[in-house]
Amino acid sequence: MILSELTSPQVEVLSREIVCLIPTGATEQHGPHLPIGTDWMLAEAFGKAVEANLPEQVLLVPTLACGVSPHHMAFAGTLSLSPTVYIQAIQEMIGSLVAHGFRRFYILNGHGGNTPANELALRMVKQSHPNCWLAHADYYQVANSDISQLAGGVGMGHADEVETSLMLHCRPELVQTHKLVDDGLEPVPYVSGLITNFNERSLHGVAGNATQASVELGEKLYEAVVGRMVQEVSRFAGTITLLGQPYQG
Numbered sequence: 229m230i231l232s233e234l235t236s237p238q239v240e241v242l243s244r245e246i247v248c249l250i251p252t253g254a255t256e257q258h259g260p261h262l263p264i265g266t267d268w269m270l271a272e273a274f275g276k277a278v279e280a281n282l283p284e285q286v287l288l289v290p291t292l293a294c295g296v297s298p299h300h301m302a303f304a305g306t307l308s309l310s311p312t313v314y315i316q317a318i319q320e321m322i323g324s325l326v327a328h329g330f331r332r333f334y335i336l337n338g339h340g341g342n343t344p345a346n347e348l349a350l351r352m353v354k355q356s357h358p359n360c361w362l363a364h365a366d367y368y369q370v371a372n373s374d375i376s377q378l379a380g381g382v383g384m385g386h387a388d389e390v391e392t393s394l395m396l397h398c399r400p401e402l403v404q405t406h407k408l409v410d411d412g413l414e415p416v417p418y419v420s421g422l423i424t425n426f427n428e429r430s431l432h433g434v435a436g437n438a439t440q441a442s443v444e445l446g447e448k449l450y451e452a453v454v455g456r457m458v459q460e461v462s463r464f465a466g467t468i469t470l471l472g473q474p475y476q477g
């Protein structure tokens with residue numbers, strides 16, 4: 229089910245155990261070759277694919293297309309919400325659905341800057357609504373082993389071969405293939421948890437080898453991510469056992 233395509237009376241009669249699936253992305257620079265909307269477009273594409281596979285178990289909520297992107301602000305076109313505003317937006321989207329009786333929420337995220345904020349937002353919702361079922365996942369983490377296997381040992385970077393290939397599959401008309409670049413300097417020595425802005429580690433706003441991207445890789449990555457996400461959301465939609473008892477929330 230797709231929330232935006234239903235009428236209010238149709239929403240009224242839905243099962244309240246349906247999983248409200250919220251794609252979250254970003255509107256931020258993606259190098260010289262990918263569009264600003266890459267992160268929300270991919271999160272939404274995966275959200276739509278999950279819904280198409282599980283139409284009776286999933287209610288697809290409109291994508292939150294603006295994310296937490298202060299580290300990309302040196303590049304034109306980036307829109308960034310402060311973490312506080314972003315967390316509040318998630319809380320209030322969920323709160324609106326809770327007001328109408330829904331209680332299972334799954335955030336499908338496509339932008340790394342949102343991850344800590346998604347966790348905090350859901351922790352806060354759990355505090356105010358203990359009977360809600362809540363989970364969040366970054367699609368590229370859920371499918372990390374497949375991505376690494378398909379892309380020759382690398383994980384998801386930024387506007388890199390993985391993301392560019394996915395866009396070549398999902399929105400090929402928006403990829404400027406004559407502008408692909410390899411970019412993104414890793415700090416030497418590598419320091420775990422180092423906080424940087426993107427312009428401090430990348431000349432063109434890319435982290436990875438975008439020139440390695442291909443339509444074929446994109447198709448394989450897309451299928452792998454969809455398979456993993458359908459599996460995850462389907463588990464979340466089913467019975468979860470905690471302390472030997474079916475979880476009631």
Ligand SMILES: [Zn+2]
Binds near residue numbers: 266339
């Ligand atoms: Zn991205």
